[in-house]
Each structure stands twice: as structure tokens, then as C-alpha cells.
Amino acid sequence: MELDTLFRLFSPQSLTLLVLCTLYGTLVGAMPGLTATMAVALLVPFTYFMDPLMAISAIVATTTTAIFAGDIPGALLRIPGTPASAAYVEDAYRLSSTGKSRSTLLVSLLAASIGGLVSVVLLALIAPQLARVAIGFSSYEVFWLATLGLSCAVMTSNASVIKSFASLFIGLFIASIGIDVAVGHPRFTFGWYELFDGVSFIPAIIGLFALSEILRAVSTGKHQPPPIEIRETLSRAFREAFATLARYRSNVARSSVAGTLIGALPGAGADIAAWICYAFSRRFSRHPDRYGKGHIEGIVDGGSANNAAIGGAWTPALVFGIPGDSVTAIAIGILLLNGLSPGPRIFTDNPEIVQTLYGAFALTNLLMIPIGIAVIVLSSKIVRIPRRVLMPIVLLFSLVGAYAITNSVVAVWIVLVLGILGYAMEATGFPLAPAILGIVLGGIVEENFMTSMIKSQGNLFAFFERPWAAALGALTLMVWIFLLGRALYEGYKRQRALSLNTPKREP
Amino acid sequence: MARTDLWSGLLLMLSGALIFWRASTFPSMAGLPYGPDLFPSIAAGGLMICGVLLLISTLLTRQRAAEAGNANSNRDDRLSQRPSGIRRASLRLMALILIVAGFGLALDPLGFHLTSLLAITATALLFGLNALRALCLSVPLTFGVHLLFYSLMNVPLPWGVLTPLAW
Numbered sequence: 150m151e152l153d154t155l156f157r158l159f160s161p162q163s164l165t166l167l168v169l170c171t172l173y174g175t176l177v178g179a180m181p182g183l184t185a186t187m188a189v190a191l192l193v194p195f196t197y198f199m200d201p202l203m204a205i206s207a208i209v210a211t212t213t214t215a216i217f218a219g220d221i222p223g224a225l226l227r228i229p230g231t232p233a234s235a236a237y238v239e240d241a242y243r244l245s246s247t248g249k250s251r252s253t254l255l256v257s258l259l260a261a262s263i264g265g266l267v268s269v270v271l272l273a274l275i276a277p278q279l280a281r282v283a284i285g286f287s288s289y290e291v292f293w294l295a296t297l298g299l300s301c302a303v304m305t306s307n308a309s310v311i312k313s314f315a316s317l318f319i320g321l322f323i324a325s326i327g328i329d330v331a332v333g334h335p336r337f338t339f340g341w342y343e344l345f346d347g348v349s350f351i352p353a354i355i356g357l358f359a360l361s362e363i364l365r366a367v368s369t370g371k372h373q374p375p376p377i378e379i380r381e382t383l384s385r386a387f388r389e390a391f392a393t394l395a396r397y398r399s400n401v402a403r404s405s406v407a408g409t410l411i412g413a414l415p416g417a418g419a420d421i422a423a424w425i426c427y428a429f430s431r432r433f434s435r436h437p438d439r440y441g442k443g444h445i446e447g448i449v450d451g452g453s454a455n456n457a458a459i460g461g462a463w464t465p466a467l468v469f470g471i472p473g474d475s476v477t478a479i480a481i482g483i484l485l486l487n488g489l490s491p492g493p494r495i496f497t498d499n500p501e502i503v504q505t506l507y508g509a510f511a512l513t514n515l516l517m518i519p520i521g522i523a524v525i526v527l528s529s530k531i532v533r534i535p536r537r538v539l540m541p542i543v544l545l546f547s548l549v550g551a552y553a554i555t556n557s558v559v560a561v562w563i564v565l566v567l568g569i570l571g572y573a574m575e576a577t578g579f580p581l582a583p584a585i586l587g588i589v590l591g592g593i594v595e596e597n598f599m600t601s602m603i604k605s606q607g608n609l610f611a612f613f614e615r616p617w618a619a620a621l622g623a624l625t626l627m628v629w630i631f632l633l634g635r636a637l638y639e640g641y642k643r644q645r646a647l648s649l650n651t652p653k654r655e656p
Numbered sequence: 657m658a659r660t661d662l663w664s665g666l667l668l669m670l671s672g673a674l675i676f677w678r679a680s681t682f683p684s685m686a687g688l689p690y691g692p693d694l695f696p697s698i699a700a701g702g703l704m705i706c707g708v709l710l711l712i713s714t715l716l717t718r719q720r721a722a723e724a725g726n727a728n729s730n731r732d733d734r735l736s737q738r739p740s741g742i743r744r745a746s747l748r749l750m751a752l753i754l755i756v757a758g759f760g761l762a763l764d765p766l767g768f769h770l771t772s773l774l775a776i777t778a779t780a781l782l783f784g785l786n787a788l789r790a791l792c793l794s795v796p797l798t799f800g801v802h803l804l805f806y807s808l809m810n811v812p813l814p815w816g817v818l819t820p821l822a823w
């Protein structure tokens with residue numbers, strides 16, 4: 150890392166920003182019902198007014214800590230603060246019920262910090278190598294990469310294949326609103342000139358991730374259970390946490406690496422990494438029967454995996470400009486707004502961005518430890534902040550934040566429409582991640598398709614003529630075949646489950 | 657779930673068809689078989705296919721469920737959802753949507769300060785704060801957002817009817 154970047158990272162201004170964002174991320178993550186993506190969505194209007202280096206640091210700091218802090222309401226209220234904590238919420242809650250809340254949270258804090266550090270080292274090792282390959286990519290390869298990213302988003306989603314595809318197409322449709330890239334025809338703008346540039350990205354994500362949560366909160370309106378009392382002293386909790394981590398050190402190592410790799414898959418974020426590593430941990434454990442009943446081992450795995458995934462998600466984002474999850478999708482949007490396009494050339498043209506990213510990651514994962522300990526000590530007070538106070542605040546910040554980007558009321562309408570869409574999709578079991586990737590990648594897919602078409606004068610086979618393009622294209626087609634197979638299997642399973650439910654007439 | 661799947665399938669099909677119809681009116685590019693209508697048409701086609709598949713699979717499942725005599729479980733579902741609770745939830749949902757829509761409509765004519773005072777007070781009331789506490793929340797919040805966005809970040813928040821008082 151160059152000295153200049155290092156100095157800038159450790160300047161009082163940047164350190165203050167990192168500490169503030171770490172605090173903000175921890176607080177938002179710790180509040181049940183406010184997710185990590187929502188934390189970033191609300192932060193985005195502010196990053197718009199910062200320089201790109203600061204903006205990247207702010208986003209990195211916020212997500213890293215928000216993912217960890219999501220464990221806090223999980224342990225104390227059995228409500229995962231972010232979806233990434235859902236995999237092991239049962240274990241964490243049961244451990245807390247037996248009075249071990251502090252040591253449990255310390256274990257997940259330290260595991261998260263280690264996972265994050267491992268992932269940034271892997272990112273720094275892998276990304277430049279990949280970039281060396283990617284630098285020779287033309288519009289054909291980029292088209293396939295973006296298409297592959299979209300297909301992976303469908304593949305890694307937890308919902309049914311049909312619904313994930315539907316969500317993707319909704320995103321692609323939203324991306325196609327505005328002036329088209331080929332001939333400049335306004336599409337679906339209905340004469341609103343504010344829509345000529347397309348649906349503004351930031352109001353769109355604020356609607357999908359922030360307003361939709363507020364709508365859900367108002368429609369459920371249920372009261373929170375009281376949090377579990379903390380009965381452990383801090384020093385005892387520390388001793389216990391260190392002993393646990395030492396006992397399961399191989400789990401930490403395994404899940405940190407696996408989490409990074411899963412996170413690097415486009416569309417698979419922290420939540421999926423946590424689920425997969427938790428399941429892995431259970432399979433290899435000596436006590437698989439204890440999982441889900443208050444066993445710390447799964448928390449070690451899930452906790453390190455979900456934070457490692459955040460670093461991993463940046464790999465495709467930096468190298469190819471293809472986001473790994475919804476948060477990096479937002480980050481790419483911010484880089485684009487600042488006139489920087491992520492891709493292999495960023496390693497040579499703007500190395501300071503890449504270095505700042507590594508540095509911010511490492512620093513946040515270290516800063517997270519003292520701030521996380523402070524928040525764990527105060528945790529039972531934080532999770533008690535009532536939603537009826539929180540939600541009006543979040544609402545105003547969403548609306549004004551969106552307005553700040555476009556300086557026009559159209560932003561408010563975009564937030565409203567996409568907020569209702571996001572709420573309806575979540576309520577009916579459609580995943581949001583494919584839609585957000587569709588919004589970000591739709592433009593890239595179309596632009597590169599059109600460029601390729603003009604270059605090859607309408608010859609579709611040109612998409613398979615270059616070696617990397619052919620390989621990526623073949624991979625994409627394989628993902629599609631796999632998805633088709635899975636959709637058929639899902640349908641078969643559904644029918645079978647029903648016929649098994651029929652009352653048997655056997656004696 | 658079956659009923660919402662049925663409706664979402666129908667909705668996907670309809671919106672897909674609408675988008676497809678609109679996209680077919682777009683001009684094409686000279687000399688190329690693909691124009692601005694290609695991507696919206698792909699998205700629309702995808703939406704329609706997903707809608708049809710969702711509809712078919714839901715109907716098949718329903719039929720099977722009916723054959724299997726699973727009607728009991730359906731009735732249980734409906735009982736456990738309590739109609740009065742659902743009605744209240746959707747009323748609260750509608751109210752919040754109206755508040756946001758009102759915010760959008762009133763922002764330019766009324767100005768940011770009055771609009772957000774009203775909107776935040778209303779939201780706080782909706783979430784169950786009493787009137788006094790709602791005001792205690794909305795007044796400092798509006799002022800804080802003004803300082804943060806208008807004074808610090810130079811976002812031109814509209815003053816509306818308060819323009820003579822602008823500072």
C-alpha cells in the first residue's frame with residue numbers, strides 16, 4: 150500500500166468518519182427490523198456528498214459492523230437484526246437464556262472480526278490476479294459476465310426459482326425505464342422528463358429496502374418481547390469467549406475462507422454464506438444433535454462466515470463491476486455516480502480506490518472490536534428503543550435522503566412506488582436481491598449486448614467466438630440448465646409432498 | 657400462500673403483457689434486428705412466463721390439495737389469520753402510504769418544514785405514540801434534518817409557504 154493512501158486513511162477526518170460509521174452500523178444493525186442493507190441505503194445520500202474514497206470507507210465500515218450487530222437482537226430477543234444472523238439465531242437465543250448472552254455475543258464479535266480480516270487478505274490476493282485476466286475483456290465477455298451474475302443471483306436465492314426469476318425480470322424492467330442506449334428513444338417515461346435518465350438508483354434502493362421495512366413494521370404492529378437480562382460479568386464472558394474460539398479455531402478458519410468464496414459469487418451475500426457454513430459446521434461437528442438447541446459451534450461458523458462474505462462480495466464488484474450482493478450493488482452505484490467505473494482497469498487507473506478499500510476493511514474490522522464490546526455492554530438498552538420512535542425517524546431520513554439526490558419530488562414518488570413493490574414482494578415470498586441486481590446490471594447487459602451487436606453486425610455467434618466469451622457463455626448456459634432442473638424438481642417435490650399428505654387408507 | 661401466489665401470477669402476466677404491448681410501439685434501429693424494444697420485451701416475456709408458471713403450479717397444487725381432502729388445513733389457516741387483525745393491518749398500511757403520498761404532494765407547495773412536521777407527527781401517531789410525544793419527536797427531528805441536509809449538505813429543500821422566513 151502506498152504511503153499516501155495510508156496517510157489519508159489515518160487522517161483525523163477519515164478516522165472520525167470510520168468511527169462514526171462503525172457506531173452507526175452497530176446501532177442500526179442492533180435494532181431489530183433495521184437491516185444492514187437499510188443502513189447502507191440510508192447512508193447513501195450522505196456518501197453522495199463525500200469524495201469517493203471516503204464514500205467507500207463509509208460503506209465498508211457500515212456494512213461490516215451492521216452484519217455483526219445483527220447478532221445482538223438475535224441473541225437477546227430472538228429477532229435477527231439482519232437476515233445474515235438468522236441461521237444461528239436459535240442457538241444464540243437459547244445460550245442467552247441460560248445467562249451466557251455476553252460471552253455468546255463476544256464470540257460472534259471476535260469471529261466476525263477474524264472472518265472480516267481473512268476475507269480482506271483473500272480479496273487483496275485474488276482480486277489483482279483476476280483483474281489481470283479481465284483486462285482483456287471486451288463487450289462480449291462483459292455481457293456474459295453480467296448475465297452470469299444475474300443468473301447466479303437467481304441460483305443462490307433462497308426462494309423458489311420461478312419467483313426469483315420473476316424478481317429478476319422486475320429489476321430488468323425497472324432498468325429499462327428511461328432513454329435507451331441504442332437510438333435514444335424514451336421508454337416507459339410517460340412524458341416525465343425526470344425519468345429520461347432512468348429510475349434514479351438511490352431513491353430506488355431506499356424504497357426497496359427502507360420504506361418497505363417501515364411498511365412491514367406498520368402492518369405487523371406487534372409488540373417486542375422484553376430482552377433477556379444480562380447476568381454475566383464482562384471478565385468472565387471474555388475468558389469464556391476466548392476459550393470457545395481457541396477450541397473451535399479450525400471452524401473459524403474454515404468458515405472465514407468458505408464465507409469469502411461464497412460471498413464472491415454474484416448474488417450470494419452474507420446471509421447465504423452464514424446458512425451454508427452453519428449447515429457445513431453441523432455436518433462436520435462431533436455433536437450435530439446439539440445444533441439449534443443452544444450450541445456455540447454453529448455461531449462461531451456462521452458469525453465468521455457472514456462477515457467474511459462482505460469482503461468476498463467485493464471481489465467480483467471490483468474486478469468485473471458485477472456486484473456480489475445488494476450492498477456492493479449499492480456501492481457500485483455510488484462509484485458510478487462519482488464518475489468511477491469499477492472493472493479491471495480500476496486496479497491500474499485508480500489504485501488508491503482499491504487500496505483504500507483494503508485499508509478501510511482491515512481498519513473497520515479492528516475498530517469493530519472495542520466499539521462492539523461497548524455496544525454489547527449496552528445492548529439490552531439499545532434493543533429496547535421502541536419502534537414507534539425509530540420508524541418515523543427512518544421515514545423522514547428515507548424521504549429527504551432520496552430528495553437530496555435528485556432535488557425533485559420525483560424521488561419521493563420513486564421511493565413510494567418501489568417501497569410498495571418491495572413490501573408486496575417480501576410479503577408474497579419474492580426475493581429482493583435478484584431485482585436489485587437486475588436494476589444495476591440491466592443497463593450493463595443491454596449496453597454490452599447492443600455494442601456487441603453493432604460490432605458483429607447482428608451475428609449472434611460472435612458471442613461465442615472469443616475464448617473467454619465462449620467459456621463464460623457456456624458457464625452461463627450451464628447455470629440456466631441447472632436452474633431449469635431445479636425448477637422442475639421443486640414442482641415435483643411440491644406435488645409429492647401433497648400426495649404424501651393424503652390420508653392413507655392402509656390398516 | 658396459494659391465494660397470494662394466484663394473484664401474483666395473474667399480476668405478473670398482466671404487467672408483462674402491458675409492457676410487451678408498450679415496447680412493441682418503440683422504433684427499431686436501422687439495419688439491425690434488435691432495437692430499444694428488445695430488452696423490455698425480454699423482461700416482459702420473462703414476467704409473463706413466470707406468471708403463467710406460477711399460476712399453473714398453484715392451480716395444480718390446489719387441485720391436488722382439494723383431492724387429498726386438505727380442506728381442513730385451509731380453514732385452519734383462515735381462522736388463524738383473524739379478519740379483524742388483517743383489516744386493521746391493511747388500514748395502517750394504507751394510512752402510511754397516504755402519508756408518504758401526501759408528503760410528495762405537499763412538499764413543493766407547503767415547503768419541507770411544515771410537510772415533514774405533519775408527516776412525522778402523523779407517522780408517530782400511527783405507530784402508537786401519543787400526541788404530545790409525537791410532537792416532541794417531530795419538531796426536533798425536522799429541525800435536525802434541516803440542519804443536516806439544508807445547512808450542512810446544501811440540499812435545496814423547498815420552503816414553500818414559508819419562503820419569506822427562509823434563512
